[in-house]
Amino acid sequence: MKPVWVIDDDRSIRWVFEKALAREQIAHATFPSATEALSKLQTERPQAVVCDIRMPGESGLVFLDLIKRDWPEIPVIIMTAHSDLDSAVSAFQGGAFEYLPKPFDVDQAIALIRRAMVESEQQAPSKETQHDVPEMLGQAPAMQDVFRAIGRLSHSAATVMITGESGSGKELVARALHRHSPRSSKPFIAINSAAIPKELLESELFGHERGAFTGADGKRIGRFEQAEGGTLFLDEIGDMPFDLQTRLLRVLSDGFFYRVGGHQPIKANVRVIAATHQDLEDRVKEHQFREDLFHRLNVIRLRLPALRERSQDIPLLAKHFLLKSAQDLGIEAKRLSDSAMSQLAQFHFPGNVRQLENICHWITVMAPGQLVDDGDLPPELSQIAATRSGQIGDWRASLAAELISRLNRGENRILDSIMPEFERTVIEQALVHTGGKRIEASELLGWGRNTLTRKIQDLGMEET
Structure with missing residues (x-):
């Protein structure tokens, strides 16, 4: 294995690292300046580098910039x-693996x-790219059913109702239906x-004429007109006010609508795709949603599975999102260790x-290094994932929550x-x-009576 390099103009710091390494x-080499280390880089490569940020000559940040430009895997x-703060921010912006404050x-x-x-040993030899990334991902049978339905609907203009929990990707499905349709x-x-x-939703949907209400200084084109010839996606349709449901039903039935304050009918050539996380049948029974509108929208129903129902897709999706985030930020994509991926899949x-x-x-943004271990995941995810999977009991989950809180403070x-x-x-209970x-208490706890008495005294507990 290649050596670890330590770069610091402070001789005592170099000495401490030399002894510890x-x-x-651990094979190592030390340098009193970044200039000497950069010179050595022409003939040798380190496994990892520990570098001071402020030194005579080249600073640690300059060294970091140069090494990341030519040898980003180190x-x-x-x-x-x-x-x-400035030092920490500059270090991470430059691609530092971690920031180590002295002492x-x-x-x-x-x-x-x-x-x-x-991290250095496990660096991937090739960079991943995102050419031809599919619009939707999923290997689980439930998602394959969704893909199959989108394919079957590709030549249809039928109204579609998409159901599924919040965050399950209903708009992605709607966009896919539009993208693969004649529209x-x-x-x-x-x-x-x-x-x-x-009070604004009606105007958003249908537009308004000038003077239709206070503040209507000019004519406004609504979403139905904006979507002319294409697709209108009505998300969270279950939350639409009851009186507005009546207007929507009329458009779907007659194919015409009026702007707010208008008297001229406008023809609507629009495919409607609706989505909701609610049970619309229950909303109908509760008289919160029109039954005739429900049947008008519910021509074709697509149910999106929750992510916990397709946990086998989590590694595929995580890899995709890590790559996407890295490309958005203009940095190299991070990778999850097997342990971290397993933890993620249990959430x-x-x-x-x-x-x-x-x-x-x-x-x-937050995890150190390119290879992300389970200890680098968000702490609340680690705790909840363990609790959900039954790995720890309630008392340990509470203890974990307390530790996380103290560490964060x-x-x-x-x-x-x-x-x-x-x-x-423990003693009190x-x-x-x-x-x-x-x-009896000492026997239950596995202590001798003298041990219990001493602990009571040491803890300053009242005599029981």
């Missing part, structure tokens, strides 16, 4: 005694170096019924595909405070269970 039997850990714990620094070495050369217009105030994903995409964007020496609290709770009998 030698103790760990992970660089930037360290500095100047723990300011640092030597064992933690060595652990970080080992991670960088693993594909005409506009695709989308409107979310739940996102627009009730419940209440937000479905949209949530997975957001998590992949978080990983792209930047607390140190967490065990010094959490262990006494843990023991106090054991004594409650035995009615204050210490001998």
